[in-house]
Amino acid sequence: MRFVTETIAAITAALSGNSSPVTTSDVDTIDLTVAIADVTPADFTATAAGIDVTENTFTKTAHGLTTGLKITAITSDGALPTGVSGATVYYVISSDANHFKIATSQANALAGTAVDITNAGSGTDSFDVAATLAGSVKLQKNVAAIGSAADWVDISGSSTNFSAAGNLNWELHSVGFGDLRYVVTVTSGAVTASGSFSGKGDGTIHSLQTIYEHNGAALTTNDDKDGLDITHGEADVNAISIDVSEVTGVAYGIGIIGGASNDSQSQLVWIDSVGEGEALSVAHSGAAGSPVKMFTTNASNADPVLKLRNQGTGAPLRLEGKTSGYVEVAPPDAPTSYKLTLPTDDGNSGQSLTTNGSGVTSWSTVSGSQYTANVPATDADSCTPGQYAADASYFYICYANDGWRRVATEAFGL
Numbered sequence: 001m002r003f004v005t006e007t008i009a010a011i012t013a014a015l016s017g018n019s020s021p022v023t024t025s026d027v028d029t030i031d032l033t034v035a036i037a038d039v040t041p042a043d044f045t046a047t048a049a050g051i052d053v054t055e056n057t058f059t060k061t062a063h064g065l066t067t068g069l070k071i072t073a074i075t076s077d078g079a080l081p082t083g084v085s086g087a088t089v090y091y092v093i094s095s096d097a098n099h100f101k102i103a104t105s106q107a108n109a110l111a112g113t114a115v116d117i118t119n120a121g122s123g124t125d126s127f128d129v130a131a132t133l134a135g136s137v138k139l140q141k142n143v144a145a146i147g148s149a150a151d152w153v154d155i156s157g158s159s160t161n162f163s164a165a166g167n168l169n170w171e172l173h174s175v176g177f178g179d180l181r182y183v184v185t186v187t188s189g190a191v192t193a194s195g196s197f198s199g200k201g202d203g204t205i206h207s208l209q210t211i212y213e214h215n216g217a218a219l220t221t222n223d224d225k226d227g228l229d230i231t232h233g234e235a236d237v238n239a240i241s242i243d244v245s246e247v248t249g250v251a252y253g254i255g256i257i258g259g260a261s262n263d264s265q266s267q268l269v270w271i272d273s274v275g276e277g278e279a280l281s282v283a284h285s286g287a288a289g290s291p292v293k294m295f296t297t298n299a300s301n302a303d304p305v306l307k308l309r310n311q312g313t314g315a316p317l318r319l320e321g322k323t324s325g326y327v328e329v330a331p332p333d334a335p336t337s338y339k340l341t342l343p344t345d346d347g348n349s350g351q352s353l354t355t356n357g358s359g360v361t362s363w364s365t366v367s368g369s370q371y372t373a374n375v376p377a378t379d380a381d382s383c384t385p386g387q388y389a390a391d392a393s394y395f396y397i398c399y400a401n402d403g404w405r406r407v408a409t410e411a412f413g414l
Contacts, residue, residue: 030172032197034182038133038165040189041065043126051081051120057099058125067094068109070130070188071102078123083116090115106187133189136161137168142179152181165191357401379404 041064050059069092080086084102091109093101101114108114139158144151160168172180184193308317316328339359347353347363354364370387376396383398390396394406 030170030180030197032139032170032172032180032182032195034137034168034184034193034195036135036137036162036165036168036184037192037194038189039192040131040133041069041129043128045124045126047124048076048078048081048120048122051117052099053081053117053120055095055099056101056114056117057095058101059099061098063094063098063100065092065094065100066190067092068106068186069190070106071127072130073128074102074125075128076121076123076125079121080125081117081121082119084121084125130188132163133165133191134161134163135184135186135188135191137185137193138183139170139172140181140183142181150179376404379406 044060044063044065046058046060051057052059071090071092073086074080074084074088074090075086084090088104090102090104091106093103093109093112093114095101103109103111103114137160139155140152141155142150143153155172158170160170162168182193182195184191316330318326318328320326340355341360343353343362345363348365351363351365353361355361370384372383372387372389374381375389375391375394376383380402381404382402383404385398385400387398388396390409393408395409396404396406398404
């Protein structure tokens with residue numbers, strides 16, 4: 001079981017959450033509490049001198065305002081900016097930590113459609129924030145099949161309004177879904193929300209997710225959250241331990257199925273080591289001579305590919321010796337893609353590995369002398385690198401397949 005929180009900058013500056021220890025195979029009733037905290041800012045001011053009429057922005061250092069915040073009135077001790085009416089309700093658009101815009105509706109604020117300011121006016125502008133906290137929280141469940149895209153639907157009768165800070169509570173019975181989330185809709189003020197839950201009985205609950213809305217217009221969802229989060233900080237203890245040593249025949253400690261057939265970007269296993277230790281370490285304590293295997297199998301794909309890629313500089317693949325030393329093999333950073341097919345045996349003493357030019361290799365015996373009596377007529381005559389020839393005028397050397405070079409020679413004597 002896991003509890004997920006997400007920070008939605010447009011609504012709230014921070015979220016917090018916790019989960020009670022509940023076994024995923026032992027859940028039938030869910031007791032859920034969502035705590036609503038009022039973080040509505042106080043009224044504030046901004047000077048006409050800080051208005052950028054090109055960007056339609058006001059300037060206020062570290063304003064802490066959130067997109068969608070309701071402003072009930074704007075007044076000025078000088079002249080209001082052209083395009084702004086003191087009697088109109090506006091909504092904040094947070095541009096960055098020190099600048100903001102205003103919109104004529106919450107929908108426009110979420111869409112980034114700001115009021116067009118053509119003149120900055122003068123003096124200091126005062127912004128009155130809607131002090132009344134208002135909104136609602138509803139629960140949603142994921143009814144999609146395992147492995148399918150999330151299909152969130154409202155849980156009937158779960159929507160609860162709030163007009164002040166406090167706790168909202170639900171008790172769900174006969175849980176028959178894998179994922180649960182609560183949706184916070186804020187219509188006035190600003191809030192943070194945190195949730196906690198506990199469970200008992202039979203059934204499964206995999207995650208609790210949080211989503212924020214303004215007037216039912218969703219800003220974001222969390223469907224990309226990890227299915228299982230494990231944070232483990234104790235030395236010499238496994239975060240996950242799987243033992244299949246008592247199973248005979250084919251036994252997989254971890255089986256992962258995923259990724260659409262046409263999705264070349266999906267990664268079923270992602271390992272990220274932030275320290276200097278091994279990102280993946282495999283210890284083998286079986287009988288001597290029994291191998292550690294890495295293989296591909298796919299009944300629907302006749303030619304699956306096992307890929308190894310090192311994205312570091314030089315991209316070496318290191319084979320370390322049992323006690324010390326290593327051998328590294330490194331491809332070019334951007335090689336022309338090709339395939340080498342190895343011979344079926346280990347060859348004989350003194351043989352060399354040669355290629356037919358199409359990536360198929362074989363063992364070949366290289367003769368002791370590569371001299372040829374056939375003096376090339378042109379520099380493109382047939383040859384293999386290392387062959388040489390000579391006549392009374394020149395010495396010829398083959399430097400590449402079907403590529404000759406020659407140098408002039410002269411007689412000499414005592």
